[in-house]
Amino acid sequence: MAQIFALACEPPEKSGVPFSHWTPGALAQELVKRGIVDSISARQVGRFLEGGRHPAAQGQVLAAKHARGPGALRRVVRTICELYEQATTLHEQGVHLISCDERTGIQALEHARPALPVRPGRIERIEYEDVRHGTLCLTANLEIATGHIVSPTIGARRTEQDFVDHIARTIDGDPDARWIFVLDNLNTHNSEALVRFVASRCGLDVPLGAKGESGVLRTMETRAAFLSDPSHRIRFVYTPKHCSWLNQIEIWFSILVRRLSRRASVSSLDHLHEHLSHAIGGRCCASSRAGLLALEPVARLPGPEEQRVDHPQLGLRSAVEREPRLQVPR
DSSP states (O other), X not given: OHHHHHHHTSOGGGGTOOOSSOOHHHHHHHHHHTTSOSOOOHHHHHHHHXXXXXXXXXXXXXXXXXXXXXXXXXXXXXXXXXXXXXXXXXHHTTEEEEEEEEEEEEEEEEESSOOBOOBTTBOOBOOSOEEEEXXXXXXXXXXXXXXXXXXXXXXSOOOHHHHHHHHHHHHTTSTTSEEEEEEOOOGGGGOHHHHHHHHHHTTOOOOOOBTTTBSTTSSHHHHHHHHTOTTSXXXXXXXXXXXXXXXXXXXXXXXXXXXXXXTOOOSSHHHHHHHHHHHHHSSTTOOOHHHHOOOOOOSSOOOTTOOOOEETTTTEEOTTSOOOOOOOOO
């Protein structure tokens, strides 16, 4: 038993096995090859491993997140949560707090045959074969204080210049106000073009240097530090890596998928564009600040055993709680 577990804990490459991980069958063959046992079945190896709760028994794997500067992580999370808590106050002061992100690869899928409608005692039956007509990208801004989608952009791509044009069109809605954008660390979100745009709109007469060489433009880190400067009228606050759940626009995107794109049948990209525009402007994806939940400031990060955060006083669930899977009746 001990030798079986010892082998299961070794990487397969050490034994010259070209696998990324052990399977019960591969372990059984290696045990016989090494002369540890005369013969053993893969099923018996699996029983041994499962009895000792070894992950190889069911091919389990745990994705490890290596913490980098937990103190800095907590500060960023606290900053974003405090901004959400202050959203109403900031709005009254004329500051726009925006949660921004892109939803890429929205497919224009047309059902090959019409769906069979709902009947008494029978659910709707949707054709499983689709005709593909391409994809679109939706870049959306959620104003935290009101729950409104502001200046959305629907296009075929999301290049560096596309994102700058999106931010410019958003700011043109109130050009003299202060703007705070919460968004992730995608490279187009801290690009050279965006730095130059912010410097121009904020009237900042500072040397920017050259991309990859010197100054503010030298690296993604230096550009992000410039764009997140609290003294700027236009400011970007970046969520930490693996913390996209902090960005409230993701909740709205989830609503969009569940209520529209998951079951819609569209005949062209123009039809999909029209579908999305109607949904954004109508009740399909309407929301409110109460429905999106401004997270409270956190004193510590949740541990792995804390899978959900309940707010019974609000009757709401936080963004980190997963929705239960839909049970489709047979």
